[in-house]
Amino acid sequence: MKIGAAVVDRVEEQTFPASLHAITQDEELLDRRVGSLPPGFWDRASGKFQFSCHSWLLRVDGLVVVVDPCTGNGRRLGQAPVFDDLDTPYLERLAEAGAPAEKVNLVFSTHLHHDHCGWNVRLDKGRWVPTFPNAVYLFTKEEYRRWDPANPSRNPNTFNPNVFDQCVRPVVAAGQARVVAPPYQISSSLTIEPAAGHTTGHAMLRLVSEGVRAYFTGDAFHHPVQFARPELHLPGCDDLAVATETRRSLVKRLQEESAFVLPAHFPSPHYGRLGLDDSEVCFLPGGAP
Known part of the structure; x- marks a missing residue:
């Protein structure tokens, strides 16, 4: 689709069912806020939704930008089997x-969980090397520090083992990394802005083009039910209180700007805008820019 002068594509790695009950078991809320959405957002019988792992591809201001390059092939994490030993045609897509x-x-990871930075690298003769040989990789300062094994106050995370060494260090060694402090202006249309909480340095990408606004929000939201109830979450946030406040402020901004929201894991149609239904925030999937 086009957002202003920007061309935006979604590049899928994989989709699998995930428990919506891990976010909320409030059936009345789900019926009210999710029941009318496309079927991938909630299967009533199983209590699951379709968890999409995809990247956003932007072409704007003469740049080709990949946002959140998924998990990657041939990685063994040992904690989430659905991500282990992948062999997907992501690069072909x-x-x-x-x-x-x-x-x-440019490659930008909203944060450094494995499913947002894995394709930073690929295996070449047993070594992890940068996948995108001519790209600058943008990392936020706080997120880089949060995962760097050299940081003595680093918070270990068993769901995300060895990701810094595998997915970041080879990029640094190749001289392709740029560590930035949000807000960071990439171009006239693109800005990296802070969106902390899910991880310490979690950030988002803001697009403003020809008067149209869009936010690539990574894991600030995992499911549309969080627009109505920002306190709801999937387990695993670095700081839940900060993540909740980030969601609240983003909901307000998305409404005020009539902006598109393009998260990292929503099922089809994967993006939309926010509206009001009986004074409660609701998700309006898809729609033309």
């Missing part, structure tokens, strides 16, 4: 969308 790896200029 990226090329089909018009962005073969060598044409990518």
